Amino acid sequence: MSELDTIGFGLVIIAAAVGGAAFLTWFERRLLGVWQDRYGPNRLGPFGVLQVLADMIKLLTKHDWVPPFADRAVFIFAPTAIVVAMLLGFAVVPFGPELYILDLNIGLLFFLGMTSLAVYSVLLGGLASNNKYALLGGLRSAAQMVSYEVFMGLSLMGVVMLTGSFSLRAIVEAQRDLWFCIPQFLGLFTFLIAGIAESHRLPFDLPEAEHELTAGFHTEYGGMKFAMFMLGEYLGLLLISCMIATLFFGGWLGPWLPPVVWFGLKVFILICFFILLRAAIPRPRYDQLMALGWKVMLPLTLLNLLLTGAIALLMEGA
Amino acid sequence: MLNSLTSQLRTIWTILQHSFTKAETVQYPEEKPYLAPRYRGRIVLTKDPDGEERCVACNLCAVACPVDCIALQQGVKDDGRWYPEFFRINFSRCIMCGMCEEACPTNAIQLTPDFEMCEYDRSNMVYEKEHLQIEGTGKYHDYNFYRVSGLAIEGKDKGEAQNEAPPIDVKSLLP
Numbered sequence: 320m321s322e323l324d325t326i327g328f329g330l331v332i333i334a335a336a337v338g339g340a341a342f343l344t345w346f347e348r349r350l351l352g353v354w355q356d357r358y359g360p361n362r363l364g365p366f367g368v369l370q371v372l373a374d375m376i377k378l379l380t381k382h383d384w385v386p387p388f389a390d391r392a393v394f395i396f397a398p399t400a401i402v403v404a405m406l407l408g409f410a411v412v413p414f415g416p417e418l419y420i421l422d423l424n425i426g427l428l429f430f431l432g433m434t435s436l437a438v439y440s441v442l443l444g445g446l447a448s449n450n451k452y453a454l455l456g457g458l459r460s461a462a463q464m465v466s467y468e469v470f471m472g473l474s475l476m477g478v479v480m481l482t483g484s485f486s487l488r489a490i491v492e493a494q495r496d497l498w499f500c501i502p503q504f505l506g507l508f509t510f511l512i513a514g515i516a517e518s519h520r521l522p523f524d525l526p527e528a529e530h531e532l533t534a535g536f537h538t539e540y541g542g543m544k545f546a547m548f549m550l551g552e553y554l555g556l557l558l559i560s561c562m563i564a565t566l567f568f569g570g571w572l573g574p575w576l577p578p579v580v581w582f583g584l585k586v587f588i589l590i591c592f593f594i595l596l597r598a599a600i601p602r603p604r605y606d607q608l609m610a611l612g613w614k615v616m617l618p619l620t621l622l623n624l625l626l627t628g629a630i631a632l633l634m635e636g637a
Numbered sequence: 638m639l640n641s642l643t644s645q646l647r648t649i650w651t652i653l654q655h656s657f658t659k660a661e662t663v664q665y666p667e668e669k670p671y672l673a674p675r676y677r678g679r680i681v682l683t684k685d686p687d688g689e690e691r692c693v694a695c696n697l698c699a700v701a702c703p704v705d706c707i708a709l710q711q712g713v714k715d716d717g718r719w720y721p722e723f724f725r726i727n728f729s730r731c732i733m734c735g736m737c738e739e740a741c742p743t744n745a746i747q748l749t750p751d752f753e754m755c756e757y758d759r760s761n762m763v764y765e766k767e768h769l770q771i772e773g774t775g776k777y778h779d780y781n782f783y784r785v786s787g788l789a790i791e792g793k794d795k796g797e798a799q800n801e802a803p804p805i806d807v808k809s810l811l812p
Contacts, residue, residue, distance in 0.1 A: 354655045357662045599652040
């Protein structure tokens with residue numbers, strides 16, 4: 320692709336990701352409704368899909384207020400950071416054999432780096448709000464981060480070992496014969512849990528925890544700044560789904576249908592699964608999450624790493 | 638640990654099965670819920686089978702009302718009947734408790750299965766007698782207070798009501 324094509328494609332991806340995230344706000348509510356035996360927003364437009372538009376009008380016309388007691392610069396910067404970081408993460412996702420913006424040889428590391436940066440947004444938002452609920456939310460976010468970031472990176476090392484590359488395109492190509500969800504099922508399990516924690520979604524939405532902390536880190540946010548946090552959360556969900564599809568379910572690989580359709584289908588099913596988790600599982604206490612991270616998930620990933628390494632060495636020797 | 642994991646998986650499976658159950662929601666404005674005939678909603682004043690106002694302006698409803706939303710003024714007609722000169726219910730205060738209906742000795746005030754009272758202006762929630770009065774008898778079709786009560790009105794003296802014996806003349810020696 321020429322440079323101009325890449326820029327154009329990048330803009331298309333940004334539009335698709337932001338549009339997809341906006342669509343998800345409606346889709347999630349409808350799907351939660353299905354699973355909780357109610358309808359969800361079904362009034363505006365076909366199946367209520369124009370609800371997104373109504374929400375947008377509401378958020379855009381709200382007073383853009385910064386609390387006088389808040390740290391103004393950081394308060395305004397925080398919601399932007401999460402959106403930028405999440406959107407940058409999309410740069411390395413291969414949507415098809417020729418459909419990607421960047422084919423970095425360290426694509427996986429880039430993705431991990433970008434999602435980790437998104438945590439700063441939550442932390443800074445909680446800190447800058449100068450509100451005890453927001454601070455508690457930020458605190459929990461920090462506690463959550465130290466417990467899942469460790470095994471999140473490690474859980475993917477099995478995939479890297481089997482492929483021998485950090486490039487996401489190479490990882491997809493390596494799954495032609497067998498999707499990594501089978502040999503790396505432990506990696507998939509741990510990455511799934513880390514992914515939920517990373518995107519701050521229920522059941523691991525401890526920083527937000529609207530039942531305990533009013534709205535956690537974004538208690539003081541309103542209007543478009545709040546919308547940016549929401550956008551960031553849904554972009555995170557999309558990104559994590561894209562990454563799981565790429566790393567464990569063969570990305571664009573699949574028979575008959577065009578590659579992009581396969582990719583979209585896999586991402587869609589994963590998103591539905593994430594929403595199902597939200598509908599089904601209650602939120603743990605944050606010490607429980609930390610205990611789970613350090614005492615169960617980290618040993619599991621290390622075990623996975625050990626086994627994968629041993630088997631890879633055996634295969635090489637044979 | 639394993640126990641809780643299976644519990645979580647079972648929860649997910651149960652929720653997934655709800656993809657095939659019908660929503661409990663009643664789509665309200667299009668789909669109305671069933672309201673029992675004795676539902677306590679908007680208050681009306683009824684008329685007796687002869688087409689006269691049942692209300693005798695005894696003020697018992699106004700006394701029984703816990704939120705003091707009923708106001709009325711008694712008047713007396715030429716034939717001796719009592720009637721309310723005005724009868725006012727402030728529905729923005731009314732809590733639809735039905736105490737007035739229970740207190741009413743003439744079955745005049747009754748609650749109906751209607752709760753859809755929405756107004757843009759709060760003063761429109763104050764209903765006067767002409768808004769409250771309906772033409773029918775409501776829930777009690779045969780009841781007419783003046784026909785069963787001992788009160789003397791024009792054309793019906795004491796002792797002439799239904800199931801009523803003439804009054805005893807205490808000054809007479811005859812049995």
